[in-house]
Amino acid sequence: MADPGASLPTTGLELRSTVTDDGLVTLAVRETGVAAPGDDEVVVRVEAAPINPSDLGMLFAGADLGTATAVDGALPAVSATLSPTALAAQAGRLGKSMPTGNEGGGTVIAAGGSDAAQALLGKVVGFLSGNAYGQYRTLNLASCLPMADGTDPTDAAAAFVNPLTALGMVETMRSEGHSALVHTVGASNLGLMLNRICLDDGVGLVNIVRKPEHVEQLRRAGAIHVVDSSANTFGGDLVEALRATGATIAFDAIGGGDLASTLLSCMEQVAGEGEEFSRYGSNTHKQVYIYGGLDRGPTTLRRDFGMSWSIGGWLLTPFLMQLGPEGTNRLRQRVADEITTTFASSYGTRLSLVEAVDPDHVRRYGRMATGDKALVTPHK
Amino acid sequence: MADPGASLPTTGLELRSTVTDDGLVTLAVRETGVAAPGDDEVVVRVEAAPINPSDLGMLFAGADLGTATAVDGALPAVSATLSPTALAAQAGRLGKSMPTGNEGGGTVIAAGGSDAAQALLGKVVGFLSGNAYGQYRTLNLASCLPMADGTDPTDAAAAFVNPLTALGMVETMRSEGHSALVHTVGASNLGLMLNRICLDDGVGLVNIVRKPEHVEQLRRAGAIHVVDSSANTFGGDLVEALRATGATIAFDAIGGGDLASTLLSCMEQVAGEGEEFSRYGSNTHKQVYIYGGLDRGPTTLRRDFGMSWSIGGWLLTPFLMQLGPEGTNRLRQRVADEITTTFASSYGTRLSLVEAVDPDHVRRYGRMATGDKALVTPHK
Numbered sequence: 126m127a128d129p130g131a132s133l134p135t136t137g138l139e140l141r142s143t144v145t146d147d148g149l150v151t152l153a154v155r156e157t158g159v160a161a162p163g164d165d166e167v168v169v170r171v172e173a174a175p176i177n178p179s180d181l182g183m184l185f186a187g188a189d190l191g192t193a194t195a196v197d198g199a200l201p202a203v204s205a206t207l208s209p210t211a212l213a214a215q216a217g218r219l220g221k222s223m224p225t226g227n228e229g230g231g232t233v234i235a236a237g238g239s240d241a242a243q244a245l246l247g248k249v250v251g252f253l254s255g256n257a258y259g260q261y262r263t264l265n266l267a268s269c270l271p272m273a274d275g276t277d278p279t280d281a282a283a284a285f286v287n288p289l290t291a292l293g294m295v296e297t298m299r300s301e302g303h304s305a306l307v308h309t310v311g312a313s314n315l316g317l318m319l320n321r322i323c324l325d326d327g328v329g330l331v332n333i334v335r336k337p338e339h340v341e342q343l344r345r346a347g348a349i350h351v352v353d354s355s356a357n358t359f360g361g362d363l364v365e366a367l368r369a370t371g372a373t374i375a376f377d378a379i380g381g382g383d384l385a386s387t388l389l390s391c392m393e394q395v396a397g398e399g400e401e402f403s404r405y406g407s408n409t410h411k412q413v414y415i416y417g418g419l420d421r422g423p424t425t426l427r428r429d430f431g432m433s434w435s436i437g438g439w440l441l442t443p444f445l446m447q448l449g450p451e452g453t454n455r456l457r458q459r460v461a462d463e464i465t466t467t468f469a470s471s472y473g474t475r476l477s478l479v480e481a482v483d484p485d486h487v488r489r490y491g492r493m494a495t496g497d498k499a500l501v502t503p504h505k
Numbered sequence: 506m507a508d509p510g511a512s513l514p515t516t517g518l519e520l521r522s523t524v525t526d527d528g529l530v531t532l533a534v535r536e537t538g539v540a541a542p543g544d545d546e547v548v549v550r551v552e553a554a555p556i557n558p559s560d561l562g563m564l565f566a567g568a569d570l571g572t573a574t575a576v577d578g579a580l581p582a583v584s585a586t587l588s589p590t591a592l593a594a595q596a597g598r599l600g601k602s603m604p605t606g607n608e609g610g611g612t613v614i615a616a617g618g619s620d621a622a623q624a625l626l627g628k629v630v631g632f633l634s635g636n637a638y639g640q641y642r643t644l645n646l647a648s649c650l651p652m653a654d655g656t657d658p659t660d661a662a663a664a665f666v667n668p669l670t671a672l673g674m675v676e677t678m679r680s681e682g683h684s685a686l687v688h689t690v691g692a693s694n695l696g697l698m699l700n701r702i703c704l705d706d707g708v709g710l711v712n713i714v715r716k717p718e719h720v721e722q723l724r725r726a727g728a729i730h731v732v733d734s735s736a737n738t739f740g741g742d743l744v745e746a747l748r749a750t751g752a753t754i755a756f757d758a759i760g761g762g763d764l765a766s767t768l769l770s771c772m773e774q775v776a777g778e779g780e781e782f783s784r785y786g787s788n789t790h791k792q793v794y795i796y797g798g799l800d801r802g803p804t805t806l807r808r809d810f811g812m813s814w815s816i817g818g819w820l821l822t823p824f825l826m827q828l829g830p831e832g833t834n835r836l837r838q839r840v841a842d843e844i845t846t847t848f849a850s851s852y853g854t855r856l857s858l859v860e861a862v863d864p865d866h867v868r869r870y871g872r873m874a875t876g877d878k879a880l881v882t883p884h885k
Contacts, residue, residue, distance in 0.1 A: 182784040214809060217782025380808060402597025404562040405820055418808065426804040426816075428760060428795070429594065435817030436806075440785055443813070 133168060133235045134159055138200075138478050138503065139259030141222045142184055144207065144215045150186045152225070152487075153202035154478050160263040162237040167245050169264055172278035174229030174257035175470065176481075176490050176499040177286050178378070178417055183225050183255075186218070187211035187421070190491040193484040203482040226257030226501065230281030233269075234261075241266055249276045251284025251464070258478065260503045270461050280465050282500065283314070286441065288460040288468040290416065291319040293444045294376045295328055296452070301412065305329030307367070307375035309384060310419070311351060312339035312495050314470045320348050321467045329370030331363070333384075339495065354384070363391045368398075374412040376439065381420030385413045385436055386427045393430035406431015414439035419493060473497035477505040513548060513615045514539055518580075518858050518883065519639030521602045522564050524587065524595045530566045532605070532867075533582035534858050540643040542617040547625050549644055552658035554609030554637035555850065556861075556870050556879040557666050558758070558797055563605050563635075566598070567591035567801070570871040573864040583862040606637030606881065610661030613649075614641075621646055629656045631664025631844070638858065640883045650841050660845050662880065663694070666821065668840040668848040670796065671699040673824045674756045675708055676832070681792065685709030687747070687755035689764060690799070691731060692719035692875050694850045700728050701847045709750030711743070713764075719875065734764070743771045748778075754792040756819065761800030765793045765816055766807045773810035786811015794819035799873060853877035857885040 139157050144150045162168050176184075188205035196202040207215065230251045236242040250269040254262055272281045298306045306323075310316050311332030323330035324347050331350045332343050343351045350366040352359065366372075373396070375388045389411050396409035411430060416439040426436070445453045460468050473496060480486050481501050490499035519537050524530045542548050556564075568585035576582040587595065610631045616622040630649040634642055652661045678686045686703075690696050691712030703710035704727050711730045712723050723731045730746040732739065746752075753776070755768045769791050776789035791810060796819040806816070825833045840848050853876060860866050861881050870879035 210809075217777070221782075386803070397597070402601075405822075408823070415808070421808075423766070424806040424808060426806070428798065428801075428804060432818035432820045433823070435815055437815030437817075438812035440812045442785075443788070 133161065134261060137260030139256065140184075140225050140478055140481060140501075142186070142225050143220070143222045144186045144212070144218055146212075146219055148207045148209070148212045149204050150188045150207060151196060151202055151204040152184055152482050153196070153198070154200040154482060156200070157259065159261045162235055162242065162263055164237040164239045165242055165266050166237045166263055167233045167242055167250075167266065167269065168235035169229075169231040169250060169252060169262050169269070170234045171229045171231040171257060171260060171262055171503050173231070173282035174226045174501045174503070175283045175286075175472070176501060177227060177283075178419065178493050179286060180225065180227055181491065181493070183223055185487075185491065186215050190488050193487045193491075195484055201479050201482050203484055203487055205487075224256030226259070227255060228253045228283060228285045229257030229262075230278045230284065231262075232278055245269065245271055248272070248274075249278050249281050251281035251461075253285040258481065258501050258503065260478075270457055272461055272464060276464065279500070279502075280469070283470040284460050284464060284468065287315040287318055287470065289445065289456055290441050291315055291322055292456045292459065293441060293448075294319060295322055295326065296448065296456075297414070297439070297444065298328070298374050301374065303372070303374040303412070305331070305370035305372035307331040307333065307372050307388060309333045309375065309377040309379055310417075310495065311343050311348070312336075313378070314498060315378075316343075317346060318468055320346055325467065329372060331366040331370055331372050333363070335495075360387070360391065363387070364394055367391055367395045373409055375414070377413055377415050378417030379420045380415045380418040381422035381424060383425045383427065385415065385424055386430075388413055389430040389434050389436070390427065393434075397431075403431075406433060408433055410434070412436075416440065470498070472500040475500045475502050475505065477501075478503050513541065514641060517640030519636065520564075520605050520858055520861060520881075522566070522605050523600070523602045524566045524592070524598055526592075526599055528587045528589070528592045529584050530568045530587060531576060531582055531584040532564055532862050533576070533578070534580040534862055536580070537639065539641045542615055542622065542643055544617040544619045545622055545646050546617045546643055547613045547622055547630075547646065547649060548615035549609075549611040549630060549632060549642050549649070550614045551609045551611040551637060551640060551642055551883050553611070553662035554606045554881045554883070555663045555666075555852070556881060557607060557663075558799065558873050559666060560605065560607055561871065561873070563603055565867075565871065566595050570868050573867045575864055581859050581862050583864055583867055585867075604636030606639070607635055608633045608663060608665045609637030609642070610658045610664065611642075612658055619646075625649065625651055628652070628654075629658050629661050631661035631840075633665040638861065638881050638883065640858075650837055652841055652844055656844060659880070659882075660849070663850040664840050664844060664848065667695040667698055667850065669825065669836055670821050671695055671702055672836045672839065673821060673828075674699060675702055675706065676828065676836070677794070677819070677824065678708070678754050681754065683752070683754040683792070685711070685750035685752035687711040687713065687752050687768060689713045689755065689757040689759055690797075690875065691723050691728070692716075693758070694878060695758075696723075697726060698848055700726055705847065709752060711746040711750055711752050713743070715875075740767070740771065743767070744774055747771055747775045753789055755794070757793055757795050758797030759800045760795045760798040761802035761804060763805045763807065765795065765804055766810075768793055769810040769814050769816070770807065773814075777811075783811075786813060788813055790815070792816070796820065850878070852880040855880045855882050855885065857881075858883050
């Protein structure tokens with residue numbers, strides 16, 4: 126842990142991403158100043174920051190990572206090529222150097238004058254900032270989640286995106302009148318958190334995974350309903366799990382392809398059992414929320430699931446705004462209390478800032494393979 | 506008009522549809538009894554009943570109407586072949602003779618003992634019943650909407666499905682916080698009603714049509730924003746109309762293809778103008794409701810419209826249940842008051858019950874071509 130009494134560094138390294146109108150995105154290490162904290166601010170020495178799927182859009186703007194190439198310069202950088210379609214979607218950030226990294230964890234090494242800021246001095250915090258891939262960050266208190274004394278800063282690095290998303294799914298399920306849910310990337314860090322939440326809270330969960338070995342992994346983690354979408358028996362297995370749980374809402378991180386359609390069809394099949402025939406299908410409302418885009422291809426809906434259905438985007442920030450400050454604090458406190466148990470993350474690789482712009486590493490973490498998540502460690 | 510004093514007929518003709526497990530659907534004229542009215546019931550001599558797109562599912566169960574063939578028998582009938590997929594979706598009605606025709610109009614020729622029933626004797630009513638393709642119907646009062654004296658029963662025939670759907674779209678738009686709307690079949694009977702409602706109520710409406718001649722038709726009807734999806738300039742025209750109206754909700758009767766995706770993309774383009782760049786897109790919630798399936802193919806969503814979006818099924822009956830009896834009565838009364846103006850329908854062809862099972866007529870009305878709607882006239 127850093128010595129809170131040490132003098133504040135004046136500069137540090139960070140990762141910035143820039144898209145230019147020639148269709149290139151460049152992710153570069155650069156030096157930046159460390160701002161002195163205002164009254165309600167603290168300076169965090171960042172020890173670790175995960176690369177979540179939701180970070181990749183800002184990092185690489187939808188570029189083809191097969192084209193990733195090292196860029197010569199005083200500090201390391203990598204660039205990759207965007208398709209014209211991808212470039213057109215980035216008009217709003219053209220030529221702007223964007224900060225990267227939604228969240229991280231570290232130690233408070235300086236604090237502003239307010240009592241609340243001073244109380245954090247020396248504490249380990251998780252934070253949500255949008256610029257987490259950097260060595261030092263000056264942050265508002267509201268962005269920080271203080272952990273119990275003795276917490277490893279690395280354990281605090283992923284305290285927002287996955288934990289609050291997993292909790293948000295269960296909250297959304299309840300507030301929209303469903304009693305069980307489906308999650309389409311069961312073996313991801315987020316999926317494993319959601320599995321632990323649902324086991325603790327007694328909520329029915331259908332875990333969909335894409336590989337046989339992930340079935341075993343989830344079963345070892347106590348999961349009751351695990352369905353392998355790569356199996357020939359997928360459709361029947363899914364119907365059986367939906368029937369057993371009564372799940373009528375699903376959260377899908379894949380997005381592209383026909384999985385959402387299959388989910389709605391299988392839910393409708395279960396909903397229709399025992400109901401009188403109606404050419405409009407069952408009266409059971411079936412919901413799929415797409416919260417990620419692991420498959421960037423189009424979503425195909427066969428519409429063979431009646432008329433009581435909805436599919437839409439789900440994002441953490443609007444959800445928390447709707448939930449309000451009291452509810453958000455309740456969820457945050459649970460995360461802090463259970464950061465090494467329910468909300469523990471694991472990583473397949475740890476990368477310095479320099480390694481994070483190495484083309485080979487970029488291609489590896491760009492695949493977002495389940496079980497191979499990367500953690501950026503800016504002081505490594 | 507029928508003489509209310511005439512003795513009640515004991516039988517009448519009707520159309521019934523049956524799907525059998527050999528993959529055939531048969532629509533047949535048959536004789537049926539006329540039930541004496543209970544206390545809160547009336548008997549209506551049905552003069553006219555429209556064939557709405559929403560009737561075709563019950564009539565032909567998704568069969569390929571190219572295969573329509575006359576069936577020999579004492580009374581006329583037609584049969585057509587279902588694909589195995591279509592047949593699988595009809596398991597709930599296999600071997601059951603189903604009534605047909607959602608709505609109709611006629612004259613009350615007998616009434617039950619209650620004051621409310623007696624008050625309808627001799628009146629022209631529109632009704633919603635699910636068995637409208639028949640000569641006489643014994644109906645609960647709640648299914649009937651009495652018209653002003655002197656109303657032609659034919660004008661009362663389409664008083665429910667299109668009028669309440671059009672009104673329901675505007676109600677849904679308001680209740681979900683939108684201020685203008687898009688409709689994808691602008692030149693349909695429903696579209697023309699919606700155009701008149703929006704002009705009367707000062708609501709912004711973007712009419713999408715599929716043929717140049719329908720642009721002219723809608724302009725003559727006073728429509729301000731008409732966009733032709735067959736034009737090369739469709740995308741730009743749509744964006745311009747969305748910008749002018751601020752429409753962020755659309756009602757789509759087509760369903761298949763990429764129109765819903767295009768609507769969301771164009772709405773997102775307008776929503777993003779002037780907003781700061783976010784990789785999750787704008788914060789403006791964009792909604793598409795699919796309320797029909799003129800194109801039965803899959804819906805393709807490109808998901809190039811940020812994360813604040815939703816697409817779902819919209820059905821009249823659940824909408825009215827959510828609106829409640831008071832709201833429903835308010836809408837019904839407006840329909841009755843404006844049945845020959847705002848809610849006037851027009852038809853391309855009028856068919857007797859026998860003609861309605863003629864294979865050539867079946868193929869024609871099965872196309873659901875805008876401007877060529879069929880009206881069943883059971884006593885013709």
